[in-house]
Amino acid sequence: MDAPSLNQTPLNSVHRRAGGRMVDFGGWDMPVQYPLGTVEEHMRTRTHAGLFDVSHMGEFEVRGPGAIPFINRLCSNDVTKLVDGQAHYSALTTPRGTVVDDLLVYRFNSEHLLLVVNASTTGKDWDWIKSHHADEDVKLTNRSPDFCQLALQGPDALGILQQLTATPLEEIKYYHFREGEVDGVPAIISRTGYTGEDGFEVYAASDKAEQLWERILETGKHDTPQGVTPCGLAARNTLRLEAAMALYGHEIDEETTLLEANLGWITKLNKGYFTGREALAKQKEEGIRRKLVGFEVTERGIARDGQDVYVNGAQVGQVTSGSPAPYLKKNIGLAYVPVEFASAGQEIQIDVRGRKVGAQIVATPFYKRERAAK
Amino acid sequence: MSNIPEDLHYSKDHEWIRVEGDVGTIGITAYAQGKLVDIVFVELPRVGETFEAHQMFGTVESVKATSEVYIPVSGEIVEINETLPDDTEKFKTDPYGEAWMIKVRMKDAGEVNALLSAAEYEDFIKSLPE
Numbered sequence A: 001m002d003a004p005s006l007n008q009t010p011l012n013s014v015h016r017r018a019g020g021r022m023v024d025f026g027g028w029d030m031p032v033q034y035p036l037g038t039v040e041e042h043m044r045t046r047t048h049a050g051l052f053d054v055s056h057m058g059e060f061e062v063r064g065p066g067a068i069p070f071i072n073r074l075c076s077n078d079v080t081k082l083v084d085g086q087a088h089y090s091a092l093t094t095p096r097g098t099v100v101d102d103l104l105v106y107r108f109n110s111e112h113l114l115l116v117v118n119a120s121t122t123g124k125d126w127d128w129i130k131s132h133h134a135d136e137d138v139k140l141t142n143r144s145p146d147f148c149q150l151a152l153q154g155p156d157a158l159g160i161l162q163q164l165t166a167t168p169l170e171e172i173k174y175y176h177f178r179e180g181e182v183d184g185v186p187a188i189i190s191r192t193g194y195t196g197e198d199g200f201e202v203y204a205a206s207d208k209a210e211q212l213w214e215r216i217l218e219t220g221k222h223d224t225p226q227g228v229t230p231c232g233l234a235a236r237n238t239l240r241l242e243a244a245m246a247l248y249g250h251e252i253d254e255e256t257t258l259l260e261a262n263l264g265w266i267t268k269l270n271k272g273y274f275t276g277r278e279a280l281a282k283q284k285e286e287g288i289r290r291k292l293v294g295f296e297v298t299e300r301g302i303a304r305d306g307q308d309v310y311v312n313g314a315q316v317g318q319v320t321s322g323s324p325a326p327y328l329k330k331n332i333g334l335a336y337v338p339v340e341f342a343s344a345g346q347e348i349q350i351d352v353r354g355r356k357v358g359a360q361i362v363a364t365p366f367y368k369r370e371r372a373a374k
Numbered sequence B: 001m002s003n004i005p006e007d008l009h010y011s012k013d014h015e016w017i018r019v020e021g022d023v024g025t026i027g028i029t030a031y032a033q034g035k036l037v038d039i040v041f042v043e044l045p046r047v048g049e050t051f052e053a054h055q056m057f058g059t060v061e062s063v064k065a066t067s068e069v070y071i072p073v074s075g076e077i078v079e080i081n082e083t084l085p086d087d088t089e090k091f092k093t094d095p096y097g098e099a100w101m102i103k104v105r106m107k108d109a110g111e112v113n114a115l116l117s118a119a120e121y122e123d124f125i126k127s128l129p130e
Helices: A012-017 A038-047 A067-074 A122-131 A157-162 A206-219 A233-242 A277-286 B030-036 B109-114 B118-126
Strands: A021-025 A028-033 A050-053 A058-063 A086-093 A099-109 A112-117 A139-142 A147-153 A177-182 A185-190 A199-205 A229-231 A290-297 A308-311 A314-325 A330-338 A347-352 A355-362 B015-020 B023-028 B039-043 B056-062 B066-070 B075-080 B102-106
Touching (some): A012 A028, A012 A206, A028 A233, A038 A229, A050 A206, A058 A067, A058 A122, A122 A139, A147 A206, A185 A206, A233 A314, A233 A330, A308 A330, A314 A347, B030 B056, B102 B109
Parallel strands (some): A050 A229
Antiparallel strands (some): A058 A112, A058 A139, A147 A199, A290 A355, A314 A330, A347 A355, B039 B056, B056 B066, B075 B102
């Protein structure tokens, strides 16, 4: 099915050749799964390694002496706490404390940041940031078309990538990055990800995407049962859901506040002014009324996005993401419910196409990898 | 091309039916299974329920999505494959045998004539976009 109006990453033809099933994902023509299937892609990432094309994500460069103060006014996390070579998770907030987008902020030096934003919101984010931009000492550049981004995730990720780079990967701490080369290609090597596994996100020039993709698969012995596998968006979604990471447009959007979404840890109310700080401080003071929670389905059935949540026969909330969890072998989900029903152990029901299916609120994340003792 | 047994009838919704007397055994085709890849759950109707042809009688779910399954003929459910929800691998290994979903006592055996033959179904799926 040709869809010429959709955006394409530099790996589009590679995905098609590999039998990726292509879908429209927020205006991008992306592989939802490869012939191996979502379950196997998911399991391989948990047990060995998975490779994801995330080149559709947006990258904005922020340079100049005013870069840090400028971004600190727009984002909820405290950019002044970053050191060179460090990144953090943050959010662009509205004056109501709701979420324009979630993003990663990379600090190269005190006058150079890189923001990595969601694909489907790149245009909106760019307009939002530009509309707040009045400082002559801040230079903004939308670099999205220039970069490809490949995510190599899983316990074998480090071993595979190390064969392709002289950068000592073991030395890069979680949420830190280095500039180096991968297979001779200049790259930003970042120890970050969206799967709940150890792994790396590699940013490089778009025209090197195919070379890097093929070399990583080859080095990771992708044609063997213990090798790396290319993964589609469906596995990316189930992996992040097991790790209870928010997905923009599902758990967070311009109607949900950071505090409701359990993102208090990136909401630095004491750092000084930022957009939405006042609303968030007030909400913290008064207390939130609804909260994002994780649940496990306890009866037969699979909860899906958008289904209603019931307590004692009354509709009280909605599922934001629901799916079978391939590694945990349970049916899980995230939902907003009133705080009085948000405690672990609370019994709820999900309306699965007219049938009320029992579920129970549980602590998140659903999945947490075992970290090797240091 | 997909595996399409000669002795069955097919619907454009990718169900198959095997007719024995006035009872039809119904499942989904290898093509449908291939499109879904990982079937992880199935919802079946209860014995005794009645359906008109082309009504939804159940769902099959992959990790990613829920797909509705439509009954190709009218009738009453006389048996369901109760082991199937716990062993959805059968959709992959034996789509026309062990992965049968329901048995229905047909109200009008003539409805089968409106369904596709194996050759017609093969032509039909070839005409579908990739």
